[in-house]
Amino acid sequence: MALIVAMDDDETIRTLIATALRAEGYEVLEAANGEAGLALVRQHAPDLVVSDVNMPVMDGFAMLEALRADPAIQSTPVILLTSLHERANVRHGMTRGADDYLTKPLVFDELREAVAAQLDKQLMRQSAHNHAVDTAIDLALESQKQWLTRLYEDKLLAELGERWPTAESSLEDQKFSSATVLFVDVANFPALAEKLSSSELSEVVRQFYNNASDTLHLFGAYHMQFVGEGLLAVFVDSTDTHTVNNGLRATKTALGLIDSARRVQGFLDKHFPGRSLPRFEVCVGLNSGAVTLTKLHDPLRGKSQVLPVGDTVSACLQLQKQASKAGWKIAGGAALLQAVAGTVKTGRRKAFDEPLRSSTLDGIEVLGLAL
Numbered sequence: 276m277a278l279i280v281a282m283d284d285d286e287t288i289r290t291l292i293a294t295a296l297r298a299e300g301y302e303v304l305e306a307a308n309g310e311a312g313l314a315l316v317r318q319h320a321p322d323l324v325v326s327d328v329n330m331p332v333m334d335g336f337a338m339l340e341a342l343r344a345d346p347a348i349q350s351t352p353v354i355l356l357t358s359l360h361e362r363a364n365v366r367h368g369m370t371r372g373a374d375d376y377l378t379k380p381l382v383f384d385e386l387r388e389a390v391a392a393q394l395d396k397q398l399m400r401q402s403a404h405n406h407a408v409d410t411a412i413d414l415a416l417e418s419q420k421q422w423l424t425r426l427y428e429d430k431l432l433a434e435l436g437e438r439w440p441t442a443e444s445s446l447e448d449q450k451f452s453s454a455t456v457l458f459v460d461v462a463n464f465p466a467l468a469e470k471l472s473s474s475e476l477s478e479v480v481r482q483f484y485n486n487a488s489d490t491l492h493l494f495g496a497y498h499m500q501f502v503g504e505g506l507l508a509v510f511v512d513s514t515d516t517h518t519v520n521n522g523l524r525a526t527k528t529a530l531g532l533i534d535s536a537r538r539v540q541g542f543l544d545k546h547f548p549g550r551s552l553p554r555f556e557v558c559v560g561l562n563s564g565a566v567t568l569t570k571l572h573d574p575l576r577g578k579s580q581v582l583p584v585g586d587t588v589s590a591c592l593q594l595q596k597q598a599s600k601a602g603w604k605i606a607g608g609a610a611l612l613q614a615v616a617g618t619v620k621t622g623r624r625k626a627f628d629e630p631l632r633s634s635t636l637d638g639i640e641v642l643g644l645a646l
Contacts, residue, residue, distance in 0.1 A: 451567070452565050
């Protein structure tokens with residue numbers, strides 16, 4: 276039986292959370308603030324912590340920081356709870372080691388699913404630590420270890436592909452040997468543009484990208500910018516990131532973008548009934564590796580702009596394009612899948628032929644988080 280510590284200063288909400296989890300067969304300990312909850316974690320070493328953000332004495336962020344700083348309990352997964360108007364603060368928690376977040380008012384089916392997912396991943400980590408996993412998991416973890424130790428500095432000036440300048444024009448560079456690039460684009464934008472007026476199309480695009488920006492912000496995107504009708508973002512690890520690597524945060528963001536597209540489709544169904552509009556769908560490319568953020572001077576406007584460059588970026592753009600043609604919603608590169616081994620569900624695999632690349636581009640369909 277899994278043990279969960281639930282922290283919330285609102286007794287009614289705390290009781291509802293505990294009752295819902297006990298109904299699923301979990302043992303639950305309750306605390307009214309982060310300090311009391313942290314003491315329970317240190318005393319009982321639970322399998323999971325579910326914590327509110329705003330609490331007296333010690334809030335959820337301070338509790339999370341103290342938990343991650345204690346070697347005895349720092350691997351305990353944590354789900355943060357926050358109200359909708361506090362979304363801007365969630366990035367603070369995600370980049371400091373929170374494993375997931377849920378917004379209030381809680382939907383208890385979502386709570387149960389999030390708890391089950393975190394406990395399953397924790398079980399996988401414990402099994403790997405005890406060498407009780409099967410050969411496939413051992414090979415995946417070893418491959419991930421090898422990938423994390425390789426440096427990609429020799430690729431930073433590689434051919435960039437369409438839409439991207441060369442790194443030779445850089446003025447001030449930020450180089451990351453390990454990063455994840457995400458590119459999302461509306462799959463059938465021209466077809467929508469034919470059916471909607473410019474003002475209607477602007478509203479639909481605004482609906483999606485407002486949600487997309489929120490999702491990217493919540494999961495700690497380091498850099499993001501628009502490329503045509505698409506949006507490109509770069510996720511990196513920082514010194515205060517403990518349990519959520521850039522690949523997993525980018526993957527969660529991609530899944531959130533697919534959900535946002537479904538909500539936009541609901542908006543179209545409600546506001547434009549009977550118009551026979553094409554479905555609003557997006558396609559996401561994900562790729563991990565070395566990335567350089569290059570600062571370029573714009574002589575026409577007298578300003579500078581930052582562009583992500585490198586083979587990782589150009590490969591991500593190609594993955595997104597090829598995935599859209601193949602009918603996939605999310606396509607990940609092989610390096611990304613090594614970084615998130617065991618935490619995502621995958622589907623089809625395909626080697627995409629690209630005339631501008633010397634070798635094929637391996638793509639893997641990402642379906643969701645593994646339970």
